[in-house]
Amino acid sequence: MNRSKPPKVLEVRPAGEDHQVVSLSGGAGRYRRSPCPGCPWVVANAGTFPTEAFRHSARTAVDMSQHVFACHESGAARPASCAGFLLRGAEHNLSVRLAQLQDRLDLSDVREDGRALFDSYRDMAVANGVGEDEECLRQCR
Template structure:
């Protein structure tokens, strides 16, 4: 690791002070990354600095041209995921497993609207089929490396579920490292929204038997509040 790996990429307060062509390209690219992720330019810089601290590469490993290929250290959302498994839960819904090489992106808060996040206590029960909750239970097993995606995700735009990050991901060590390093932005829980305390509670409320072997191994997590840290 380089001796200067912990030094910030640039000072956010002074980075726009130059009018060189290089600086203009940097500003445009930072703005593009921020728009893709739905975050601010300062947040993009924070993620880049976190990648530096982790020793991740920030530049493409190819010939150095401007083809648009980015390394895993750069935040992006235009990386299409590969579908590796599809398990039908009923005639409409299926649980789809994806392989995604791009940086992870999460919903900013638990979904509302006609199909709200199933982790919300005010969500209509059984909007999704029972088998969908059974098949996805492994995302909250202790030491799981599976992630619970938002129900609105697609292979073209995969997003991690905000409710799961807040209540069901404490046993997922890779996700916790991403959160702690700021490479994955933690979602915000609105003050008026209450979530189920853990995956098993949510699944049972939506029709899964409490003694179903697929959910008995789910991690029983403590309830977070706004002051809690992800550990």
């Protein structure tokens, strides 16, 4: 296995004037070890990102998804999986499960830093303006 292979950027979607949503798959296991300062999974950061970003990234929280929620600070140039996602939203994600089986991801390396995180993708999206009954959240956990 080539450990230097970066994750594949599956899609980059605009989500507001200064925002984009990057979804990832595969790679050699680039992932954040703790939530970054502006992590959208941190409850105190609710409202920082446009609602459209949460509609776009909802597919990462669907059972057996191959799209991984990317860290917004890493961006598309040097993509990495988001620590908040790995801590709260990744247990049913196919790409994450495969990365664990292939020793490209060790979730015991990912740590909380004392800030409250949303319990689920659905909770995070709703707190950021996505309606509870919107189509994008119907299959989300």
